[in-house]
């Protein structure tokens with residue numbers, strides 16, 4: 001069972017514009033051509049920050065048109081926020097805040113032998129990394145630069161990551177998979 005940060009990013013390391021738009025992302029390719037279908041089949045629990053969750057609330061109609069449901073995940077999902085946010089009827093949601101370690105333990109129980117997906121944003125993934133709980137980064141690096149925006153992973157990784165694979169997806173993406181070295185994980 002792994003904890004994986006799977007996300008699309010611009011070439012210059014942003015996962016959304018400053019105003020949380022993803023409109024730059026969708027013309028780059030079809031998600032079904034990426035590793036996503038296989039990836040999601042092995043996910044047993046998800047975590048996301050409030051900006052990501054609120055993007056999903058704002059775009060629920062578009063999500064429903066594309067996936068058939070305004071909340072597309074069957075897996076239990078933890079949403080990190082210090083605020084009270086509206087729930088999505090029928091979605092398996094838990095709202096959480098503070099230290100990610102206790103939440104990770106709950107997620108691990110829920111996921112059983114499946115993987116944990118840190119959906120984003122970058123700082124939330126960084127909080128799992130800081131706690132030594134992040135095993136892999138899986139990145140769809142888009143053929144576009146944004147100049148500024150929401151950062152992919154605002155952390156210093158003193159021990160280099162290990163590149164496990166690189167795969168071209170048309171002209172719009174390269175999919176990179178990195179393992180986070182053991183010495184940078186499982187901190188006390």
Ligand SMILES: NC(=O)c1ccc[n+]([C@@H]2O[C@H](COP(=O)([O-])OP(=O)(O)OC[C@H]3O[C@@H](n4cnc5c(N)ncnc54)[C@H](OP(=O)(O)O)[C@@H]3O)[C@@H](O)[C@H]2O)c1
Nearest residue numbers: 008015016020049050051052055080081082097098120121
């Ligand atoms: N390119 C992609 O594939 C991709 C993937 C994922 C997300 N995105 C997009 O990227 C953007 C990410 O936004 P973001 O960088 O602002 O990240 P985010 O993680 O979605 O949201 C950050 C917010 O979550 C809350 N939060 C985070 N950690 C917390 C903790 N430990 N305890 C309590 N609250 C916590 C805080 O807000 P409050 O406490 O104020 O609620 C924080 O400001 C969104 O627009 C999203 O749609 C893109």
